[in-house]
Amino acid sequence: MLDSLVRVSRRAADNHYAIILAEARTSPEPRRITRGYNTPPRGSHIPQVLSGGPRR
Structure with a gap:
C-alpha cells in the first residue's frame, strides 16, 4: 500500500494528471x-443470468 501511495504522490508532483x-x-x-x-x-x-434479461 505504501508503494502505491508513493507512486500517486510522484505523479502529482510531476503534474501527471494535468x-x-x-x-x-x-x-x-x-x-x-x-x-x-x-x-x-x-x-x-x-x-x-449474464445477458441482462428480465429481473424478478
Whole structure:
C-alpha cells in the first residue's frame, strides 16, 4: 500500500494528471458510442443470468 501511495504522490508532483487532461481535451475527433456495443452477436449463447434479461 505504501508503494502505491508513493507512486500517486510522484505523479502529482510531476503534474501527471494535468498532462492527461490536456491530452483528452485536444483529441482530434470526438469519440462516439456505437449502439449495440454490449449486445452479443446473433446466434451466440449467453445464459440469461449474464445477458441482462428480465429481473424478478
